[in-house]
């Protein structure tokens with residue numbers, strides 16, 4: 521395996537291989553620099569979710585893996601999932617329905633030692649950054665799909681992830697909302713210099729991401 525620098529910034533997948541029943545599902549060796557988006561495309565079953573599970577730390581024991589995962593020069597692959605500083609965004613917003621929008625956001629800040637007023641201010645500022653100023657006390661059930669997607673993005677970013685995994689985050693949005701959400705997500709990734717991986721079936725998503733593309737091949741059987 522190639523040497524790495526502890527000062528290296530970004531998310532490095534170092535000679536990562538994932539196998540299932542002795543067959544290779546994924547082989548990848550990449551550095552995703554801060555603010556860059558690596559897009560992963562591939563047919564259903566090619567292993568996209570499995571790659572995310574490996575990075576985030578919840579790979580099913582049915583799979584065997586090799587290689588290392590480094591984030592900002594630090595090996596994160598042996599850390600517990602909640603200590604990896606990896607944020608996830610899915611196609612569904614997955615907001616807690618029994619909590620207000622604001623409470624959903626504050627949930628991401630639970631471990632913040634600063635006072636409640638400071639946490640509220642941070643959550644409010646993030647809500648404004650995703651274009652939803654004033655919706656702090658709203659019931660998530662009253663949000664449009666596009667608004668819910670923005671709240672989910674705000675919640676993910678409030679946890680201050682050092683890498684982002686984007687799992688088809690635009691696929692439930694219709695065309696105009698998709699365009700706006702892409703701009704917002706990729707703009708924030710650049711602005712905050714977060715390395716990101718995007719899984720999508722949509723080539724326009726890949727083009728909007730503007731970074732390199734990895735195409736997984738169907739599982740060999």
Ligand SMILES: Nc1ncnc2c1ncn2[C@@H]1O[C@H](COP(=O)(O)OP(=O)(O)OP(=O)(O)O)[C@@H](O)[C@H]1O
Pocket residue numbers: 540545562563564565566567568569570571580582739
């Ligand atoms: N827990 C598991 N045990 C055994 N095989 C599994 C398990 N989870 C997934 N698989 C298999 O591993 C392969 C990769 O699945 P994965 O969900 O990563 O594909 P994907 O590319 O994300 O597909 P999709 O686009 O449908 O989400 C598939 O062949 C799937 O059947």
